[in-house]
Amino acid sequence: xxxxxxxxxxxxxxxxxxxxxxxxxxxxxxxxxxxxxxxxxxxxxxxxxxxxxxxxxxxxxxxxxxxxxxxxxxxxxxxxxxxxxxxxxxxxxxxxxxxxxxxxxxxxxxxxxxxxxxxxxxxxxxxxxxxxxxxxxxxxxxxxxxxxxxxxxxxxxxxxxxxxxxxxxxxxxxxxxxxxxxxxxxxxxxxxxxxxxxxxxxxxxxxxxxxxxxxxxxxxxxxxxxxxxxxxxxxxxxxxxxxxxxxxxxxxxxxxxxxxxxxxxxxxxxxxxxxxxxxxxxxxxxxxxxxxxxxxxxxxxxxxxxxxxxxxxxxxxxxxxxxxxxxxxxxxxxxxxxxxxxxxxxxxxxxxxxxxxxxxxxxxxxxxxxxxxxxxxxxxxxxxxxxxxxxxxxxxxxxxxxxxxxxxxxxxxxxxxxxxxxxxxxxxxxxxxxxxxxxxxxxxxxxxxxxx
Amino acid sequence: xxxxxxxxxxxxxxxxxxxxxxxxxxxxxxxxxxxxxxxxxxxxxxxxxxxxxxxxxxxxxxxxxxxxxxxxxxxxxxxxxxxxxxxxxxxxxxxxxxxxxxxxxxxxxxxxxxxxxxxxxxxxxxxxxxxxxxxxxxxxxxxxxxxxxxxxxxxxxxxxxxxxxxxxxxxxxxxxx
Numbered sequence: 001x002x003x004x005x006x007x008x009x010x011x012x013x014x015x016x017x018x019x020x021x022x023x024x025x026x027x028x029x030x031x032x033x034x035x036x037x038x039x040x041x042x043x044x045x046x047x048x049x050x051x052x053x054x055x056x057x058x059x060x061x062x063x064x065x066x067x068x069x070x071x072x073x074x075x076x077x078x079x080x081x082x083x084x085x086x087x088x089x090x091x092x093x094x095x096x097x098x099x100x101x102x103x104x105x106x107x108x109x110x111x112x113x114x115x116x117x118x119x120x121x122x123x124x125x126x127x128x129x130x131x132x133x134x135x136x137x138x139x140x141x142x143x144x145x146x147x148x149x150x151x152x153x154x155x156x157x158x159x160x161x162x163x164x165x166x167x168x169x170x171x172x173x174x175x176x177x178x179x180x181x182x183x184x185x186x187x188x189x190x191x192x193x194x195x196x197x198x199x200x201x202x203x204x205x206x207x208x209x210x211x212x213x214x215x216x217x218x219x220x221x222x223x224x225x226x227x228x229x230x231x232x233x234x235x236x237x238x239x240x241x242x243x244x245x246x247x248x249x250x251x252x253x254x255x256x257x258x259x260x261x262x263x264x265x266x267x268x269x270x271x272x273x274x275x276x277x278x279x280x281x282x283x284x285x286x287x288x289x290x291x292x293x294x295x296x297x298x299x300x301x302x303x304x305x306x307x308x309x310x311x312x313x314x315x316x317x318x319x320x321x322x323x324x325x326x327x328x329x330x331x332x333x334x335x336x337x338x339x340x341x342x343x344x345x346x347x348x349x350x351x352x353x354x355x356x357x358x359x360x361x362x363x364x365x366x367x368x369x370x371x372x373x374x375x376x377x378x379x380x381x382x383x384x385x386x387x388x389x390x391x392x393x394x395x396x397x398x399x400x401x402x403x404x405x406x407x408x409x410x411x412x413x414x415x416x417x418x419x420x421x422x423x424x425x426x427x428x429x430x431x432x433x434x435x436x437x438x439x440x441x442x443x444x445x446x447x448x449x450x451x452x
Numbered sequence: 453x454x455x456x457x458x459x460x461x462x463x464x465x466x467x468x469x470x471x472x473x474x475x476x477x478x479x480x481x482x483x484x485x486x487x488x489x490x491x492x493x494x495x496x497x498x499x500x501x502x503x504x505x506x507x508x509x510x511x512x513x514x515x516x517x518x519x520x521x522x523x524x525x526x527x528x529x530x531x532x533x534x535x536x537x538x539x540x541x542x543x544x545x546x547x548x549x550x551x552x553x554x555x556x557x558x559x560x561x562x563x564x565x566x567x568x569x570x571x572x573x574x575x576x577x578x579x580x581x582x583x584x585x586x587x588x589x590x591x592x593x594x595x596x597x598x599x600x601x602x603x604x605x606x607x608x609x610x611x612x613x614x615x616x617x618x619x620x621x622x623x624x625x626x627x628x629x
Contacts, residue, residue, distance in 0.1 A: 109537050110537070
């Protein structure tokens with residue numbers, strides 16, 4: 001929308017001022033005029049104009065450059081276009097040096113002014129969108145927004161707040177879906193690096209060589225396909241925070257490289273000989289037991305101790321069941337808005353289903369479950385019916401919780417039933433999972449009278 | 453009964469004026485009365501060798517009949533405002549008067565052979581555009597809409613002599629007020 005952006009045209013010549021303002025108004029902008037530099041500064045104090053057209057030569061002791069300097073003191077982000085009838089290289093240089101966005105000579109081609117204004121507005125729209133997104137993101141990941149009444153979680157949030165402004169490395173442990181990245185972002189946004197980049201890397205997602213180039217960047221020609229020099233995530237995170245997820249999965253070579261970055265804050269790009277220095281706070285996360293990996297010789301102990309300066313262990317959702325209703329209602333509120341559904345409540349019976357479920361996928365699984373229930377929900381509240389798919393998942397979970405006293409045949413029947421549930425009744429896939437051939441599978445289904 | 457007034461400022465192509473009158477009548481569902489006004493010589497700027505559209509609009513305000521809803525004037529002269537090298541026309545946004553210059557709408561202006569059909573089509577678009585401004589319409593992002601901004605002749609040629617659905621809707625609402 002153009003009308004959001006206000007423009008001020010400043011010229012002592014009334015016809016010039018009013019006619020340009022009228023022309024810009026036809027384009028949909030809200031335009032004011034000022035007949036002197038002083039009047040312009042006065043208006044700038046009262047209104048936040050996005051663009052100023054300022055005539056260079058104005059009487060009254062304040063010319064265009066002086067006006068621009070005073071306006072910029074009030075609004076450093078304003079775009080100022082100096083207009084002059086007498087262009088000289090010196091005045092153009094002086095104007096640009098003092099921060100003019102453009103310097104145009106009147107009369108100007110209408111196309112030129114139109115393109116200039118639309119270009120400035122485009123940049124301003126992007127800047128505003130960026131600011132809104134940043135604000136939304138920082139709100140979403142603020143420690144105050146992590147929902148929990150569990151004493152252990154409250155303690156974790158307190159610790160996250162305390163360590164936010166330190167540079168120490170943090171190791172976050174916890175099962176998949178417990179919100180390790182969210183805690184990492186909360187630490188980042190609560191500290192003094194909040195305005196700088198937060199760069200998240202999943203170490204498990206990439207092969208060793210790709211991960212190396214992803215983390216440290218590479219020089220042009222360092223390997224096949226490296227057609228350009230590329231900055232790595234460490235460089236991108238300079239001044240900010242890098243979040244290394246699934247750190248337990250990195251290779252011994254990368255463990256060594258990472259140790260060097262943590263110790264010396266320097267590294268080399270892949271194929272490069274120039275040492276790159278960065279100021280990055282490292283937050284690592286893992287769902288595996290790193291101490292056990294160290295004991296087995298799979299993870300370097302020196303790196304483990306470097307990473308584990310501050311450890312935050314996030315409990316799984318099943319250990320903080322009191323948070324389930326809070327989280328479910330929070331996801332319902334957010335997702336119903338995002339999905340445009342008019343669903344405002346969760347029934348008690350539905351909450352009971354959620355409380356009884358084991359949540360192997362933790363908070364992420366709960367969020368997905370609420371979304372799935374919302375998509376299929378036809379009423380104005382989520383009922384236990386809307387979460388019936390969890391019962392099927394639960395059956396799959398229960399298959400592994402075999403009570404003592406069960407016969408081997410009963411156990412086999414339950415295992416086959418659960419596997420068929422998981423594969424949606426696919427015999428070939430189920431047989432492959434169970435490690436038997438298809439004919440044996442058919443025979444067992446028949447023998448145990450398993451419905452498909 | 454309110455009406456639109458279409459004025460020729462000095463000598464203006466009669467066929468074009470007649471076609472514009474008919475088009476405005478149909479588009480705005482209002483009767484159009486034709487009138488002749490003095491040429492725009494009073495607005496001549498010897499330094500620019502063009503005619504200032506601001507003094508033209510000022511003159512039109514005093515010449516607009518009291519009972520006319522809008523006064524749209526046509527001139528064969530090339531118009532300008534001080535900040536710009538030229539304008540195809542100018543209107544009071546949401547006001548009563550507008551002027552359209554036909555000078556740059558002719559093929560001859562660009563060193564090309566005369567083409568009356570192209571000239572007429574351009575004149576219709578610009579007359580709709582400036583009249584639309586007097587009804588409060590601002591430039592439209594729809595490139596084909598008569599209200600889209602044209603800063604060169606190609607842009608005029610790429611739009612249609614009609615309003616888009618959104619601008620037409622705005623005009624209907626304004627007509628009811």
